[in-house]
Amino acid sequence: MKAAIYPGSFDPVTFGHLDVIQRASNMFDELTVSVLNNTQKSPLFSVEERVNILKEATRDIPNVRVESFSGLLIDYAKSKDIHVAVRGLRAITDFEFELQIAQTNRKLSHEQLDTIFLNTSLEYAYLSSSSVKEIASFNGDIYPCVPEFVAKLVYQKYGFENR
Amino acid sequence: MKAAIYPGSFDPVTFGHLDVIQRASNMFDELTVSVLNNTQKSPLFSVEERVNILKEATRDIPNVRVESFSGLLIDYAKSKDIHVAVRGLRAITDFEFELQIAQTNRKLSHEQLDTIFLNTSLEYAYLSSSSVKEIASFNGDIYPCVPEFVAKLVYQKYGFENR
Amino acid sequence: MKAAIYPGSFDPVTFGHLDVIQRASNMFDELTVSVLNNTQKSPLFSVEERVNILKEATRDIPNVRVESFSGLLIDYAKSKDIHVAVRGLRAITDFEFELQIAQTNRKLSHEQLDTIFLNTSLEYAYLSSSSVKEIASFNGDIYPCVPEFVAKLVYQKYGFENR
Amino acid sequence: MKAAIYPGSFDPVTFGHLDVIQRASNMFDELTVSVLNNTQKSPLFSVEERVNILKEATRDIPNVRVESFSGLLIDYAKSKDIHVAVRGLRAITDFEFELQIAQTNRKLSHEQLDTIFLNTSLEYAYLSSSSVKEIASFNGDIYPCVPEFVAKLVYQKYGFENR
Amino acid sequence: MKAAIYPGSFDPVTFGHLDVIQRASNMFDELTVSVLNNTQKSPLFSVEERVNILKEATRDIPNVRVESFSGLLIDYAKSKDIHVAVRGLRAITDFEFELQIAQTNRKLSHEQLDTIFLNTSLEYAYLSSSSVKEIASFNGDIYPCVPEFVAKLVYQKYGFENR
Amino acid sequence: MKAAIYPGSFDPVTFGHLDVIQRASNMFDELTVSVLNNTQKSPLFSVEERVNILKEATRDIPNVRVESFSGLLIDYAKSKDIHVAVRGLRAITDFEFELQIAQTNRKLSHEQLDTIFLNTSLEYAYLSSSSVKEIASFNGDIYPCVPEFVAKLVYQKYGFENR
Numbered sequence: 011m012k013a014a015i016y017p018g019s020f021d022p023v024t025f026g027h028l029d030v031i032q033r034a035s036n037m038f039d040e041l042t043v044s045v046l047n048n049t050q051k052s053p054l055f056s057v058e059e060r061v062n063i064l065k066e067a068t069r070d071i072p073n074v075r076v077e078s079f080s081g082l083l084i085d086y087a088k089s090k091d092i093h094v095a096v097r098g099l100r101a102i103t104d105f106e107f108e109l110q111i112a113q114t115n116r117k118l119s120h121e122q123l124d125t126i127f128l129n130t131s132l133e134y135a136y137l138s139s140s141s142v143k144e145i146a147s148f149n150g151d152i153y154p155c156v157p158e159f160v161a162k163l164v165y166q167k168y169g170f171e172n173r
Numbered sequence: 174m175k176a177a178i179y180p181g182s183f184d185p186v187t188f189g190h191l192d193v194i195q196r197a198s199n200m201f202d203e204l205t206v207s208v209l210n211n212t213q214k215s216p217l218f219s220v221e222e223r224v225n226i227l228k229e230a231t232r233d234i235p236n237v238r239v240e241s242f243s244g245l246l247i248d249y250a251k252s253k254d255i256h257v258a259v260r261g262l263r264a265i266t267d268f269e270f271e272l273q274i275a276q277t278n279r280k281l282s283h284e285q286l287d288t289i290f291l292n293t294s295l296e297y298a299y300l301s302s303s304s305v306k307e308i309a310s311f312n313g314d315i316y317p318c319v320p321e322f323v324a325k326l327v328y329q330k331y332g333f334e335n336r
Numbered sequence: 337m338k339a340a341i342y343p344g345s346f347d348p349v350t351f352g353h354l355d356v357i358q359r360a361s362n363m364f365d366e367l368t369v370s371v372l373n374n375t376q377k378s379p380l381f382s383v384e385e386r387v388n389i390l391k392e393a394t395r396d397i398p399n400v401r402v403e404s405f406s407g408l409l410i411d412y413a414k415s416k417d418i419h420v421a422v423r424g425l426r427a428i429t430d431f432e433f434e435l436q437i438a439q440t441n442r443k444l445s446h447e448q449l450d451t452i453f454l455n456t457s458l459e460y461a462y463l464s465s466s467s468v469k470e471i472a473s474f475n476g477d478i479y480p481c482v483p484e485f486v487a488k489l490v491y492q493k494y495g496f497e498n499r
Numbered sequence: 500m501k502a503a504i505y506p507g508s509f510d511p512v513t514f515g516h517l518d519v520i521q522r523a524s525n526m527f528d529e530l531t532v533s534v535l536n537n538t539q540k541s542p543l544f545s546v547e548e549r550v551n552i553l554k555e556a557t558r559d560i561p562n563v564r565v566e567s568f569s570g571l572l573i574d575y576a577k578s579k580d581i582h583v584a585v586r587g588l589r590a591i592t593d594f595e596f597e598l599q600i601a602q603t604n605r606k607l608s609h610e611q612l613d614t615i616f617l618n619t620s621l622e623y624a625y626l627s628s629s630s631v632k633e634i635a636s637f638n639g640d641i642y643p644c645v646p647e648f649v650a651k652l653v654y655q656k657y658g659f660e661n662r
Numbered sequence: 663m664k665a666a667i668y669p670g671s672f673d674p675v676t677f678g679h680l681d682v683i684q685r686a687s688n689m690f691d692e693l694t695v696s697v698l699n700n701t702q703k704s705p706l707f708s709v710e711e712r713v714n715i716l717k718e719a720t721r722d723i724p725n726v727r728v729e730s731f732s733g734l735l736i737d738y739a740k741s742k743d744i745h746v747a748v749r750g751l752r753a754i755t756d757f758e759f760e761l762q763i764a765q766t767n768r769k770l771s772h773e774q775l776d777t778i779f780l781n782t783s784l785e786y787a788y789l790s791s792s793s794v795k796e797i798a799s800f801n802g803d804i805y806p807c808v809p810e811f812v813a814k815l816v817y818q819k820y821g822f823e824n825r
Numbered sequence: 826m827k828a829a830i831y832p833g834s835f836d837p838v839t840f841g842h843l844d845v846i847q848r849a850s851n852m853f854d855e856l857t858v859s860v861l862n863n864t865q866k867s868p869l870f871s872v873e874e875r876v877n878i879l880k881e882a883t884r885d886i887p888n889v890r891v892e893s894f895s896g897l898l899i900d901y902a903k904s905k906d907i908h909v910a911v912r913g914l915r916a917i918t919d920f921e922f923e924l925q926i927a928q929t930n931r932k933l934s935h936e937q938l939d940t941i942f943l944n945t946s947l948e949y950a951y952l953s954s955s956s957v958k959e960i961a962s963f964n965g966d967i968y969p970c971v972p973e974f975v976a977k978l979v980y981q982k983y984g985f986e987n988r
Contacts, residue, residue, distance in 0.1 A: 037257055129272050129275055145603075295787055313933060439621060624765075
């Protein structure tokens with residue numbers, strides 16, 4: 011069985027992430043989407059909230075699992091016996107940063123964890139969780155960026171209940 | 174069964190290409206390496222020679238097939254019912270060009286042909302078929318760049334028989 | 337009156353070019369779209385054909401004029417007393433090349449010709465006249481890339497009359 | 500009347516900004532330079548100080564207005580019925596970030612706010628408000644970077660009164 | 663005598679830095695490696711520790727000196743009558759940032775301080791002090807990244823004494 | 826004695842090249858500027874003409890020699906016992922191409938030929954021999970780009986004798 015892992019912050023999941031999840035789930039027998047528990051950042055949603063949001067957003071894709079992890083990705087992937095990581099690429103800056111991480115992971119895992127990149131679909135090319143949060147914080151329109159139930163949860167976090 | 178296609182010119186195949194082939198063959202049940210028959214370029218090796226070289230260079234990887242094709246990749250992939258193309262990424266310039274092709278293929282195939290990118294291993298990051306040919310044309314050393322039997326064939330093309 | 341010039345090869349005009357034309361025509365009182373008569377290239381359409389295609393494609397935008405020119409852009413712009421050139425930006429490679437030309441034009445014109453850049457709309461970000469021609473040469477589908485009457489003219493050039 | 504808006508932090512305004520202001524004021528009937536009131540950053544100068552500095556620095560350009568705004572640019576532009584934003588481009592990193600913002604603004608405004616880019620003149624290509632502040636904080640020479648009266652105000656902020 | 667300076671944070675020194683030091687020491691009669699005392703950052707090692715680590719790591723290269731400095735590089739270089747700075751280049755993002763600094767230094771020093779760039783050897787191309795620290799903080803393997811005695815010191819800082 | 830080599834086409838030498846020559850000649854005891862005899866291109870000036878132009882343009886810099894070479898740079902550098910190549914960097918596209926060549930040269934020379942990069946001074950950042958030739962071919966003004974005696978020679982080649 012060919013399995014892959016899609017790690018990320020997903021704070022919150024966007025249509026860009028969901029596009030990568032849909033496409034990667036077509037390529038592998040099982041795809042594990044895993045929320046990084048990064049204790050150094052101050053996320054909008056807790057790890058548990060993000061796992062639940064992802065489960066809801068991907069419930070129609072049968073071969074997708076949602077989990078969370080902390081520490082190094084290579085240790086987590088080894089514990090699950092998964093050898094492929096999936097990452098989306100939006101732009102040049104992404105590209106360099108992602109390549110650095112992919113190379114480091116391949117070296118540190120003694121070539122046991124490889125990374126494949128999917129380029130983000132054009133309509134989501136400039137979409138990021140950060141910009142979604144910034145726009146929502148000014149009560150701007152994020153419905154084109156995230157699923158409707160996610161948008162409502164984001165507005166709630168910023169106190170725009172009836173949006 | 175999960176199948177993928179790795180299209181390219183392979184004129185000649187380098188250690189960089191073989192690195193991508195090895196890694197992609199681990200990710201899919203079957204990998205078809207296919208030589209593009211581009212009638213507009215003047216290749217060093219004929220399509221038939223390149224297919225034979227690739228077969229020899231990959232004969233230890235059981236799930237790799239070698240073929241050739243002409244025309245649009247999306248038509249060829251459709252005829253073989255393959256939905257994933259594999260491409261190696263070396264650098265920024267590659268990145269932009271490859272993304273353009275991947276987006277075009279995805280659009281023209283009505284999302285039936287997706288592309289995944291593998292970043293070239295560091296030791297092959299600056300290796301290209303073109304530079305191999307330029308170095309060989311001055312009788313420079315290409316043994317660090319291609320398999321030994323390929324190097325000998327390239328030197329023959331440039332008239333350096335006993336190298 | 338604020339006037340601008342949009343120079344290019346337009347061989348053929350794509351939806352990406354038309355997007356730039358539409359947006360730039362909103363920003364200036366008059367926009368002159370001008371086909372560069374580059375004697376060194378072998379175009380698919382003659383300069384006259386390209387001018388006629390552009391006139392047809394822009395006939396609903398009242399403040400757009402279509403012309404052709406040869407020689408240096410700064411000389412042509414000076415002859416028309418226009419001080420702003422418009423260029424579309426698709427990607428990093430475009431960006432560097434376009435900046436080089438813009439800087440050179442500004443210097444050579446003694447700051448009489450400035451350039452503004454519009455970023456191509458996302459849905460046309462990877463569209464180019466070259467890829468349109470390559471796809472059409474294999475009888476691929478270019479209707480998503482150019483207006484219908486342009487597509488028919490391109491197919492004619494490649495001998496696909498009844499497409 | 501063709502109007503445009505040039506939003507920014509301007510903390511402080513540099514010769515690079517003033518170059519963009521001068522050139523954009525030639526292209527439009529009216530240019531509104533507007534200081535973003537970003538409550539999350541710790542600026543060197545208050546919004547009021549920055550507005551006053553900009554008014555002084557641009558007082559010889561009759562069609563330039565100076566204002567400030569908070570919140571989303573698209574809401575501010577809509578309230579003023581302005582449909583064009585102006586941004587300077589210095590380098591690749593700028594380019595990607597600026598394109599992301601421009602695309603987002605165009606989408607969120609339903610194509611009512613478009614962005615044009617001017618490439619910074621070569622002599623200011625590597626000039627930024629941040630580097631001006633860092634150099635001044637070590638009592639380095641910032642007279643090549645900002646107008647004389649601005650330099651004196653910056654040195655005052657860092658306690659170098661008699662520079 | 664031709665002298666050069668290699669400024670940096672070196673928190674800690676990596677094999678990538680040592681590669682630059684070795685190669686630059688071959689090009690100049692004397693190379694001064696100098697630790698920047700940047701009071702705004704929270705380093706893992708103190709300036710004194712970093713100087714001592716560098717002295718130990720370079721003790722076999724006779725024409726290398728190790729020092730520290732604070733303030734602007736151009737003032738420090740002037741005080742030592744050195745006119746060439748050395749910097750390593752890993753990637754595009756580095757490139758832009760480094761060029762900005764090099765241009766600023768050249769301008770502020772009235773062309774008395776020039777900068778040369780060495781491209782990092784491929785095997786260290788994606789290595790940075792930051793990633794070394796992040797990996798070590800999770801008790802990951804940093805022995806491929808830094809000299810053995812440096813690795814032990816880094817692990818000590820993160821409380822992994824017996825690694 | 827520290828020696829370096831500056832290889833290139835120099836067809837013709839521009840102020841950008843001369844800026845690199847001046848700065849590199851300050852860093853090394855001897856700088857050899859060497860014209861690549863590339864038989865595949867159709868140059869404007871013969872190798873002999875380019876050598877003579879370079880000698881004239883650099884006659885005030887005592888430690889500069891001008892030569893020509895054909896074949897691989899690493900073979901030429903080895904024959905002269907020079908271990909450092911100098912290259913100017915203008916932009917991102919340059920950067921990638923130049924790094925590829927530098928890495929290849931370092932590998933093929935078994936680390937006997939290293940490359941240093943100087944970033945082109947801002948006022949010459951967008952200057953290239955190609956654009957000089959294109960502008961001159963339309964009788965445009967190239968006096969800001971090359972020394973006066975070079976400009977006259979270029980205009981002669983294009984039949985503009987009395988410019």
